[in-house]
Amino acid sequence: MKMQSLNKQTAVLTLVAMSAVSGFVGCASSPEKVKYDPQAAERARPFLEGHHAVDLRLPVGRAVLCADPKAEGTWKDWVAAATACAQKEDWAQLERMGMEISKREVNSPWGAYFLGVAAAGKGDLTRAYWMLDLSEKKAGGPMALVRYERARLMEREQGPAASASEVAKEMKEAIRLDPELLPALSWLAQVYHRDRMLSEAEGYYRQVLDLKGDHWPSLTGLAEVAIEKSNADEAVGLLSKAVTLRPEVAETRVRLAHVYENLKKDQAKSLETLRELKVAVEKGRAKSKTADLVSSLSQKIRTLEQALKAVPAEQAKGREPAQKKGG
């Protein structure tokens, strides 16, 4: 009985959605063309107040099941349950929840939003874009989460080798709407860094680290920018922090040793760093993605040892006349 009414609802909602977004149905439609209804914004306000985005890769703290909330459950309980379904990647259940939210709260953008996420999960990108556009129509304006989700879908659709400029536009819009949308900032930092647009990358890395000082990819990313700009002290600080956070990553210590040797001209410190890494590798506390990094470690240590042995000999030679004088 309930399912039958749901099927009817599906048909009705689909028709409503079709009329609402007519003119720009299809993949990655242009949300700039959308004229938002200020009255819709007013109606949606209670459903949007106080919400923000969370990373669904992170573990759930308080158990919320991907299941219908209790009979007395509020729309927030439904949104929480739908979020749990998105986290669980249970697209059929999420679609059902999206329909239910749309039915219960006509003015809420969350029903259409979850329908969009469910469609994307099922691989129906046309419907996903369409539903996401509808959720913004219902919100009466752009939503950070929707822009972010659109950007994710575009990125997935185009593949990593395609031009990311359109995706970047959406990500920037998402950040404009929610300046604390960390994954969007991190993604932009990496995309600009990949193309060696260092000032832009640095700006985004710093924004991430302002929000989350222990964000490892941004620590190592910003360290590389600092190395490129020959900013040795900052590179040492960032890499040292990255080593503390993830001591098992051999590459970070190799980079730190590189900075000591080449930028700070401190071979002793570089040697110390590599020796520590060698011990860590031998004890299984650190490993590298590539086998040649570990094999070249001993050779590098020997080279540094020889270079450091040569230095005191040179210094002793330099001291000879003074000693003779004194003697």
Next chain:
Amino acid sequence: MKARVEKIGIVLALKTEKLEKAQKAFQSAGKMGDTSVAVQSLAKLADIYLDYSKAVKGMTLPADVPEADQKAFQAEIEQIVLPMEEKGIEALNQAIESAKKAALLDGMAGRLQEKMDAVNMKSGGAPAIEVEAPPRMGPTFERRSVGLWTGGLK
């Protein structure tokens, strides 16, 4: 021996002819008005200049050619190779700058910069920058706490 020396002349003429043809094709493609195509054309242009210089540099005279002639030959080769290498680096530089200016963000500028670093024998051992796919996000009405999922809703 004379025949072998003449063969080098023929090979050089053929390579130069092919280089000119490819150069014209890439220059025309670069003027088509598409930024992405223009960047790729400049990158390919750089490739052909650098490949040409490498190939010409690798040409050797038979070992029985007198030393004086060997030296004269090498000097001639250098005369051909150096401007070509410079052209290659210039085209590569232009490709990098164009890619950055257009903000294509497709990784091309980074790949070209790596090539430039290799040409300049600049190897800092920098790791390749990997772009992580953006993770799935969801809404919550709980108090914001970056990096920690604070559970469901109240």
